[in-house]
Amino acid sequence: VPDERTTATSGLAHVGEAGLLRRLLPLLPTGPFAVLGPGDDAAVVTAPDGRVVATTDLLVEGSDFRRDWSTGADVGWKAAVQNLADVAAMGAVPTGLLLALGAPVDLPLAWVEDLARGLAQACAEAGTGVVGGDLSAAPVVFVSVTALGDLQGRAPVRRDGARPGDVVALAGAVGRSAAGLDLLRAGRADLSAALVQAHRRPRPPLDAGPAAALAGASAMLDVSDGLGTDLGRLAAASGVHVDVDAWWEDARAAELEATAEGLGEPALARRWVRGGGEDHALVACFPPGTALPEPFVRIGEVLPVRTGRPPVTTNGDQPVTGGWDHFG
Amino acid sequence: VPDERTTATSGLAHVGEAGLLRRLLPLLPTGPFAVLGPGDDAAVVTAPDGRVVATTDLLVEGSDFRRDWSTGADVGWKAAVQNLADVAAMGAVPTGLLLALGAPVDLPLAWVEDLARGLAQACAEAGTGVVGGDLSAAPVVFVSVTALGDLQGRAPVRRDGARPGDVVALAGAVGRSAAGLDLLRAGRADLSAALVQAHRRPRPPLDAGPAAALAGASAMLDVSDGLGTDLGRLAAASGVHVDVDAWWEDARAAELEATAEGLGEPALARRWVRGGGEDHALVACFPPGTALPEPFVRIGEVLPVRTGRPPVTTNGDQPVTGGWDHFG
Numbered sequence: 001v002p003d004e005r006t007t008a009t010s011g012l013a014h015v016g017e018a019g020l021l022r023r024l025l026p027l028l029p030t031g032p033f034a035v036l037g038p039g040d041d042a043a044v045v046t047a048p049d050g051r052v053v054a055t056t057d058l059l060v061e062g063s064d065f066r067r068d069w070s071t072g073a074d075v076g077w078k079a080a081v082q083n084l085a086d087v088a089a090m091g092a093v094p095t096g097l098l099l100a101l102g103a104p105v106d107l108p109l110a111w112v113e114d115l116a117r118g119l120a121q122a123c124a125e126a127g128t129g130v131v132g133g134d135l136s137a138a139p140v141v142f143v144s145v146t147a148l149g150d151l152q153g154r155a156p157v158r159r160d161g162a163r164p165g166d167v168v169a170l171a172g173a174v175g176r177s178a179a180g181l182d183l184l185r186a187g188r189a190d191l192s193a194a195l196v197q198a199h200r201r202p203r204p205p206l207d208a209g210p211a212a213a214l215a216g217a218s219a220m221l222d223v224s225d226g227l228g229t230d231l232g233r234l235a236a237a238s239g240v241h242v243d244v245d246a247w248w249e250d251a252r253a254a255e256l257e258a259t260a261e262g263l264g265e266p267a268l269a270r271r272w273v274r275g276g277g278e279d280h281a282l283v284a285c286f287p288p289g290t291a292l293p294e295p296f297v298r299i300g301e302v303l304p305v306r307t308g309r310p311p312v313t314t315n316g317d318q319p320v321t322g323g324w325d326h327f328g
Numbered sequence: 329v330p331d332e333r334t335t336a337t338s339g340l341a342h343v344g345e346a347g348l349l350r351r352l353l354p355l356l357p358t359g360p361f362a363v364l365g366p367g368d369d370a371a372v373v374t375a376p377d378g379r380v381v382a383t384t385d386l387l388v389e390g391s392d393f394r395r396d397w398s399t400g401a402d403v404g405w406k407a408a409v410q411n412l413a414d415v416a417a418m419g420a421v422p423t424g425l426l427l428a429l430g431a432p433v434d435l436p437l438a439w440v441e442d443l444a445r446g447l448a449q450a451c452a453e454a455g456t457g458v459v460g461g462d463l464s465a466a467p468v469v470f471v472s473v474t475a476l477g478d479l480q481g482r483a484p485v486r487r488d489g490a491r492p493g494d495v496v497a498l499a500g501a502v503g504r505s506a507a508g509l510d511l512l513r514a515g516r517a518d519l520s521a522a523l524v525q526a527h528r529r530p531r532p533p534l535d536a537g538p539a540a541a542l543a544g545a546s547a548m549l550d551v552s553d554g555l556g557t558d559l560g561r562l563a564a565a566s567g568v569h570v571d572v573d574a575w576w577e578d579a580r581a582a583e584l585e586a587t588a589e590g591l592g593e594p595a596l597a598r599r600w601v602r603g604g605g606e607d608h609a610l611v612a613c614f615p616p617g618t619a620l621p622e623p624f625v626r627i628g629e630v631l632p633v634r635t636g637r638p639p640v641t642t643n644g645d646q647p648v649t650g651g652w653d654h655f656g
Contacts, residue, residue, distance in 0.1 A: 035379055036484055039565070041417035041549050042383035042477065044484050047375035051363055054382075055370035056426040056474060058464040089369035098384040100428070100472040134472075136386040144428040144462075144472035146384060149370065156364055156372050221369050237367070 012112065013105040017135055023109065027116040031129025033095035033150070043131035045096040045148055052095075053149035053156065055086040061140040069184045072111040074200040075143060076118030078278075082224065083147035084126050085204040085280035089222040091157040091213025092149035094206075096131035097123060099145055102138030115143070126206055154213045157284070162219035162238035164304045166285040169296035171208035173198065174227050175269070178276025179256055182268065191262045192255065204280035211293040212284045220284035226275040228312055228320035231283060235311040238285075243313045244300035244320065247273055274320055340440065341433040345463055351437065355444040359457025361423035361478070371459035373424040373476055380423075381477035381484065383414040389468040397512045400439040402528040403471060404446030406606075410552065411475035412454050413532040413608035417550040419485040419541025420477035422534075424459035425451060427473055430466030443471070454534055482541045485612070490547040490566035492632045494613040497624035499536035501526065502555050503597075506604025507584055510596065519590045520583065532608035539621040540612045548612035554603040556640055556648035559611060563639040566613075571641045572628035572648065575601055602648055 012020055021038075030037035036044040045052075059065055059079050070078070080097060087094045099119065103112060123129050131148075162168075180199025183189050189196045204222065212220055219238055223230045227244075235242045247253075253273065260269035285302055286292060305311075310319035340348055349366075358365035363372040373380075387393055387407050398406070408425060415422045427447065431440060451457045459476075490496075508527025511517050517524045532550065540548055547566055551558045555572075563570045575581075581601065588597035613630055614620060633639075638647035 036486065040484075040486050040488075041414040042381045042420070042475075042484075044418070044479070045380050045382055047378055047380045050375055050378060052373050052375045052380045052476065053370045054373055054424065054426055054474070054476060055460055056428045056462050056472070058428045058430060058462045058472070060430050060464045060466045062467065063465045086369040090372070092370070096382065098382055098474055100384045100386045100474075102386060102388050102470055132383055134384050134386045136388045136470075137391045138388045138470060139390065139467050142430055142464075142466060142470065144384070144386070146382070146426055146428075146474040147370075148380065148382060151372070156368075156370075158364065158368050160368075 010109050011106040012103055012109060015109055020112065020135060023113060024116045027113060028120050028130040030131050031096060031123060032127065034129060034131045038132050043096065043098070045131055047150060049151045049153055051151055053087055053090050053092040053151060054146060055083055056144060056146045057082045057086065058142060058144045060142040067141065070200050072114030073118030076115035077122045077201050079143040079145045080119045080122035081202055081204055082280055083145045084122065084206055085222040087147050087149035088204065088206045088209025089220050089282055090149065091154055091209050091220065092151045093210055094126050094128040094147055094149045096128055096148045097145055099130055099133035099143065101133065102136050102142040104139060104141070105137050107141065157213050157217050157220040159219050159221045159234045160237035162234060162240050162285040162302045164240055164302050165288050166218050166302040167288060167290065167298050168242055168244065168283065168285055168300040168302060169292050170281055170283050170299045171296045172205040172281030173252060173279045174223055174281050175256055175272030175276040175279070176252065177202050177278035178272040179259055182263065183259070186263055188263060192259050195259060198279065202279050205282060205295055208282050208293065208295060212282065212296065215286065215293045216290055217284040217286055220282060223277060223279060223281045223283055225277040227283065228274045231312045239305060241303040241305050241309060241311060242300060243303055243316055245315050246299045247314065338437050339434040340431055340437060343437055348440065348463060351441060352444045355441060356448050356458040358459050359424060359451060360455065362457060362459045366460050371424065371426070373459055375478060377479045377481055379479055381415055381418050381420040381479060382474060383411055384472060384474045385410045385414065386470060386472045388470040395469065398528050400442030401446030404443035405450045405529050407471040407473045408447045408450035409530055409532055410608055411473045412450065412534055413550040415475050415477035416532065416534045416537025417548050417610055418477065419482055419537050419548065420479045421538055422454050422456040422475055422477050424456055424476045425473055427458055427461035427471065429461065430464050430470040432467060432469070433465050435469065485541050485545050485548040487547050487549045487562045488565035490562055490568050490613040490630045492568055492630050493616050494546055494630040495616060495618065495626050496570055496572065496611065496613055496628040496630060497620050498609055498611050498627045499624045500533040500609030501580060501607045502551055502609050503584055503600030503604040503607070504580065505530050505606035506600040507587055510591065511587070514591055516591060520587050523587060526607065530607050533610060533623055536610050536621065536623060540610065540624065543614065543621045544618055545612040545614055548610060551605060551607060551609045551611055553605040555611065556602045559640045562611070567633060569631040569633050569637060569639060570628060571631055571644055573643050574627045575642065
């Protein structure tokens, strides 16, 4: 039971599970779709469409974040947006998040309150909230978020619908989170505060997901493990070949190149753009002639599979590889 | 990439994330409500009612289970049923589960396959399946499951609807999981294989949830932290007092008493029944005169709050306390 002596530096063992809930719940609005929020055995969320989109993504301390590189609010923000991007990538709007939190018993209460604030900020920007969750003691911090979404009557935009002739288009940034992480690793956060911030607080273009669905996107996914890897998934699921011919159209590429040079490794810029995940850009395919919805820009085209050609190429022949494996 | 040398004792690092998914997905049917199962950014599940029930519950190695006391299949089963019980406690039927799994890179592949089989067994018995999930490396095993459910047009049965005069009724077992855990702790699993099994594979009366809703239950919850604690939550939420006068009606109480005596601590039996969680029995309140649906049995009554009386009593005056705090 928390008492007058509970402070922000008190560990979770001091406040206990019920005390922690009393601290967190006021920080976590439930959003406009919650019929019944936290406090009962389960939440109830409206599903106006008669279907519900559901996705779960984990962040584990040590594997996915470090507490000396990201604040609690950064981790809460990221846990929310990586799930919100998955909902957007189906063409849906988010209707509610559930939070499962594992935390060491000596973790400061302030860190968890900060996490809740970051989660709430991301939810508020996306027009949703936290409808439920669970807590447990654990040797490291981990955050498992489930996001629910509504398709508003549209068909889900799957990754297997791309057809030869489609345009490949990108909404949002790629490589910036990976660049920020490399700056932190190198102890050179001074080289670009913007890129470090892109790592700590990625800003996926969530509205672009439903916009792509409305515009008739044939396939879509969020870039979580690197553009090369994720386009490879799209290509494999759709049974097509993807060729990217405009990696560098984005003006922000110059910032990546300058930063890579600042680190003394110019080749990193290309690796960040092609293999960096965690920006949660959306990549989508559109039938030829589609007026691309903002902020999508054309980056390549869908071609038929040809024996001997790797599934994703750049400028027709160079293979694109790289990406992230949690157990590799 | 898994190869011919991959065996059941290979660690997860050997098969990698994609290889692990290829092993797990065939073990996890998606169930009848899945419109789109694993493999895309998110799943799509039908929500015929226009609302969706959603709940998340965690199991963390060390805090919630031990790998030397429970098999992977036991943990998978338990991760499923503790969430399915929450769905049932709202009066809903389950429509899909999402699984977030953290695991050490040297965890044997066979353990995770076993977990998937246990999860699938529990889902199959409940008429549902696994529609999505996520994996990450972690220093201990943890399983975060989110369950979705459908209310079939009924109002959710909340914990705050109990009224003085209502009958308090219990479906399912209490204290048996706690007894089994104490047997494992004492190294005396030989005293009762049935109680150890009740700890490893709790069997909540899932059908009793919708049945209680149909019968007009005024309040309901699942007993996850002990009957005393959980009735206290119901009493506090409803603004009522609960008196239990029939803890011992269940014939299985004799087995608990004999086991407690076998451990040389007869007082344990009462503690298991009153304070033991994890059996995930359902406790519900019904307006006076309601014909209790099977397998509910009357265990007490709802009374008005009276100053100075603890929120949950037995036989009108003795306070009932105890229960589980993850950070206490």
